Amino acid sequence: MSVCFDRIYANEHLKSHFCAVIENNNFPHAVILEGVKGSGRYTLALEIAAAMGCTGMSKPCRLCDNCRKTYNSINPDIITVSLPEGKATISVEQIREVKSMAVTYPSEGDYKFFIIRDCEKMTVQAQNAFLKILEEPPSFVIFILLCTNASLLLPTVVSRAPVFRMQKLTSDELTEFLSGDENAKKLMERDPEGFKHIVRGADGSIGKALENMDKRSMNGALKRYDRISDFLTVLCGNDKAMFIGYEDELVIKKREELDAFVCELRYALRDILALKRASNIDTLFFINEDSAREFCAQLTLKSIVDLIGVCDDTMRSNEMNANINLLKINFMSRLWKSTHS
Numbered sequence: 001m002s003v004c005f006d007r008i009y010a011n012e013h014l015k016s017h018f019c020a021v022i023e024n025n026n027f028p029h030a031v032i033l034e035g036v037k038g039s040g041r042y043t044l045a046l047e048i049a050a051a052m053g054c055t056g057m058s059k060p061c062r063l064c065d066n067c068r069k070t071y072n073s074i075n076p077d078i079i080t081v082s083l084p085e086g087k088a089t090i091s092v093e094q095i096r097e098v099k100s101m102a103v104t105y106p107s108e109g110d111y112k113f114f115i116i117r118d119c120e121k122m123t124v125q126a127q128n129a130f131l132k133i134l135e136e137p138p139s140f141v142i143f144i145l146l147c148t149n150a151s152l153l154l155p156t157v158v159s160r161a162p163v164f165r166m167q168k169l170t171s172d173e174l175t176e177f178l179s180g181d182e183n184a185k186k187l188m189e190r191d192p193e194g195f196k197h198i199v200r201g202a203d204g205s206i207g208k209a210l211e212n213m214d215k216r217s218m219n220g221a222l223k224r225y226d227r228i229s230d231f232l233t234v235l236c237g238n239d240k241a242m243f244i245g246y247e248d249e250l251v252i253k254k255r256e257e258l259d260a261f262v263c264e265l266r267y268a269l270r271d272i273l274a275l276k277r278a279s280n281i282d283t284l285f286f287i288n289e290d291s292a293r294e295f296c297a298q299l300t301l302k303s304i305v306d307l308i309g310v311c312d313d314t315m316r317s318n319e320m321n322a323n324i325n326l327l328k329i330n331f332m333s334r335l336w337k338s339t340h341s
Contacts, residue, residue, distance in 0.1 A: 003059045005047045008040055009177055009206060011167045018044075022051055022059070028162060030134055030143040032119070034150045035166025038207020044166070045115045045144040046070060049078050052142075053109040066109055076107040081116040088255065088321050090118065092125040099133045102141050112141050119145040120152035120319065127154045134160050152319055168204030171282070175199055177206060183213040193287050197225055200284050201264065224260075228268050228285070235339055236298040247332055258328065259318055266311040272296045273304045299339065306338035 003019040021027050027048075033041040050060035050070040060067050069075040079101060081094060098114055106112040116122075122130065134143065134157065143161065147153065150163045169177070178184035178199070187195045201224070202209035231250075234243050252258045267285035274281040275289065275296040286292040299307075314331045318324070 002057070003051050005044065005051070007047060008044055010169055010173060011040070011044075014044070014164055014167065017164075018048060022048070027052065027142065029137050029141065030145065030161035032145045032147060032150050032153075032158065032161045032163040033166060034147055034163055036148060036168065036203050036205045036208075038202075038205035038209075038211065039166040039168070040206060041146045041166055042115065042117065045113075045146060046078070048144065049075070049111075049113040049115070049142075052111055052113075053077065069108075075109075077109050077111065078113045078115065081114060083118050083121055088121065090116070090122040090126055092123060092129050095122065095126040095129045099129070102133055103138060106140055110140060113144060114141065115144045115146065117146045118148075120147040120149060122153075124154065127157050131156055131160070149319065169206065170204070171196075171199050174202060174204070174206065174209050178209060178213070181210065181213060184209075187213065197287050201225070201267070203263070203267075224264060225285075225287070228261075228264050229291070231265065232268060232295050235335060236295060240336060240340075243336055244332060247328060252328060253324075255318055255321075255324060258324060259315055262311050262314050262318075262331070266308060266315075268292070268295075269304055269308050269311065272299060273301075273308065276301050276304060303339050303341075307335060310334045310338055 003022045005015045005019065008015055018027075033044060035041050047060060050062075050067050052059075053066040053070065053075070054060045055064040055066060060070070062068075062071065066075065070078060079098070081090065081098060083090060084094075098116075102112065102114065104112075133141075137143070145153075145161060150158055179188075184195070187198070198212045199209060202212065227250075231246065234246050237243070250261065252261060264285065271281065271283045271286050271292045272295050274283075275292055281289065283289060283292060310331065313334075314327060317327055
């Protein structure tokens with residue numbers, strides 16, 4: 001028997017580890033896959049489930065009945081738990097349903113897989129309800145928990161499942177991967193600077209990079225670049241009323257919109273901070289160094305560090321489901337104070 005996860009790009013150490021434990025029939029009853037959105041967590045979870053149920057010699061073979069059902073999302077032994085539409089959390093009722101399904105034998109294979117997406121969104125009550133089955137699961141049950149930040153889970157949950165981090169790809173690795181995508185090749189030829197910005201804005205995520213490569217998303221990515229630059233210009237200015245009023249220009253109504261904006265602002269601030277410390281840098285947000293130098297001259301080292309701290313606090317509070325309106329008000333107020341104190 002041989003196991004090969006060739007659908008997963010990069011992440012060689014992770015693939016090698018999971019191949020070995022599957023080949024040795026030593027896969028743990030639960031694992032946590034941590035990584036940014038679009039990093040391949042769900043794809044890897046499906047690859048693991050396919051390999052462990054595959055009846056071919058090279059696993060996953062993609063040809064046997066189990067593989068075909070897995071890749072066509074009709075395998076009855078693979079249950080995916082997700083955030084309900086319009087909800088911010090995974091409820092205790094959802095986890096109770098998982099517990100009731102977990103005690104019944106697999107329908108076809110030797111294992112029953114539960115893939116819990118956004119597992120850090122489980123309420124405290126849901127996580128506590130999950131602990132019992134996580135501590136003593138049936139021998140045929142495997143839990144694969146997907147999250148962006150395992151530290152947001154209860155320590156009692158994390159202690160019962162090893163955490164594996166999906167690799168963030170470098171700009172060069174993403175560029176190499178995207179060289180096989182038609183939209184990406186056309187953009188590289190037509191607008192190399194725009195292509196570079198989209199690659200940097202992908203945060204090392206293949207999924208996000210591919211999403212941004214279609215024309216609509218590409219234009220949106222470039223507009224977001226302009227929006228952050230405009231925002232920093234107003235923030236570094238002296239008109240507080242104009243800055244506070246700028247909140248209406250942001251049109252942020254959903255948590256994911258706030259998170260995306262704050263994350264992009266943080267990348268811009270990272271570039272500005274790096275320029276304070278070095279004369280030449282590889283920018284993550286700005287298309288080139290010159291675009292960041294103007295802001296670098298207007299901000300002190302302390303204010304940049306403080307601004308990054310405000311971004312970190314805001315993203316953390318957003319993940320913990322703080323009131324989004326109060327969060328935005330506090331975010332804007334702290335940004336101004338950090339810049340002008």
